[in-house]
Amino acid sequence: MELIGSLITLFGAIFLFLGALGIFRMPDLYNRMQAGTKATTLGSILFLFGLAIGCYRGLCFWRVLILIIFIIFTNPISSHALARAAHHIGVKLTERSVKDDLKKDSQKGDRK
Amino acid sequence: MKIWKGTLILFLLLFVLWLLLAGTDPQELIVGGITALLLSLQFSSKAKIFAEVNISFRSFYFLILYIFIFLIALIKSNLDVARRVLDPKLPINPGIVKVKTKLSSKLGRIMLANSITLTPGTLTVETKDENYYIHWIDVTSPDINSATEAIVRKFEKYLEVIFG
Amino acid sequence: MSAIIYHIAAIVSLIALFLTFLRLILGPDLPNRTVALDAMTIITISVIGFIGFLTKRVIYLDVAIVYGLISFIGIVALARYLERGI
Structure with a gap:
């Protein structure tokens, strides 16, 4: 049982590492945020779940459940707030980008 | 009617959160229940968004x-x-x-x-x-x-x- | 056996923490640094949970919950500051 928990924890740590590598390597802010949000969410969920399996006591499990639900709800919201603020102050997309509908629409709104 | 549904859902959410945090000791359950009731009555005007959930x-x-x-x-x-x-x-x-x-x-x-x-x-x-x-x-x-x-x-x- | 795997996982997550910290230092401007800080707080929650597992004390999980709440509010406040000033 403890072996299964430790393997789940190891997978979670690998996902955390991939998210951090994505934040380090990606070319612009939005792509960094994509890698950062998704990989750290699943990585921390798996990491904490594996710890809860290894720790036997019931109290431990319920606390970890609260933490997991909390992370699932708050992590996308904070990254959404950051992306919105970044686009509002005009952080540019990378040159490899294809299109930007939001910029077009907000400029149209200014002209009215 | 609609505002009470939102308040009730907020109360249940707060109470379940307290239950998960504090365990099933009767004294703590009573204190947590009273606190959850007071908080949900205080914020009942903000709890309107919970009233849109279909319960079935x-x-x-x-x-x-x-x-x-x-x-x-x-x-x-x-x-x-x-x-x-x-x-x-x-x-x-x-x-x-x-x-x-x-x-x-x-x-x-x-x-x-x-x-x-x-x-x-x-x-x-x-x-x-x-x-x-x-x-x-x-x-x-x-x-x-x-x-x-x-x-x-x-x-x-x-x-x-x-x-x- | 399982204890060794738990420790390897902790080392891997610490390397991840170091990479995001590097982005926090190198980041060309404030929004990029904030993104790195956001990822750092999530990884730190995991590391706090691991410390609780190592010392066999449940109280560290409470510390992790409160840390997550405060960091969430901090990130949202930083985003508001970026958007329209204080």
């Missing part, structure tokens, strides 16, 4: 299905991120596209935006009424209708039943 057997069944599909999408999106990050050439083709949703309730729209953020290659940047602006890491269909079909539909049909 069918929506419960769809909630279970939704959680299942959401977890599968989360795992898929992580494998996608892993594939892109580990490739030395960084295979990305990013852009911001605009999609529309049919949902009308506020809580449903929040849940839909969160789900879009955690699914493969998409990140919600801005929401204006029923329009979502989504940063897509690999734009395959720049047209608004096909982008809606590809990103929004698979969650929308479940959230539509749960939140109306």
Whole structure:
């Protein structure tokens, strides 16, 4: 049982590492945020779940459940707030980008 | 009637949170219950957004299905991120596209935006009424209708039943 | 056996923490640094949970919950500051 928990924890740590590598390597802010949000969410969920399996006591499990639900709800919201603020102050997309509908629409709104 | 439904749901949420944190000691249960009741009465005007949840057997069944599909999408999106990050050439083709949703309730729209953020290659940047602006890491269909079909539909049909 | 795997996982997550910290130092401007800080707080929650597992004390999980709440509010406040000033 403890072996299964430790393997789940190891997978979670690998996902955390991939998210951090994505934040380090990606070319612009939005792509960094994509890698950062998704990989750290699943990585921390798996990491904490594996710890809860290894720790036997019931109290431990319920606390970890609260933490997991909390992370699932708050992590996308904070990254959404950051992306919105970044686009509002005009952080540019990378040159490899294809299109930007939001910029077009907000400029149209200014002209009215 | 509607405002009491929201207050009741807020009370149950707070009480379950306290139950998970403090265990089943009777004294602590009484104190937590009174505190949850006072808090939910205090914020009952803000709890109106909880009143849009449809409580029925069918929506419960769809909630279970939704959680299942959401977890599968989360795992898929992580494998996608892993594939892109580990490739030395960084295979990305990013852009911001605009999609529309049919949902009308506020809580449903929040849940839909969160789900879009955690699914493969998409990140919600801005929401204006029923329009979502989504940063897509690999734009395959720049047209608004096909982008809606590809990103929004698979969650929308479940959230539509749960939140109306 | 399982203890060794738990420790390897902790080392891997600490390397991840170091990479995000590097982005926090190198980041060309304030929004990029905030993104790195956001990822750092999530990884730190995991590391706090691991410390609780190592010392066999449940109280560290409470610390992790409160840390997550405060960091969430901090990130949202930073985003508001970026958007329109204080």
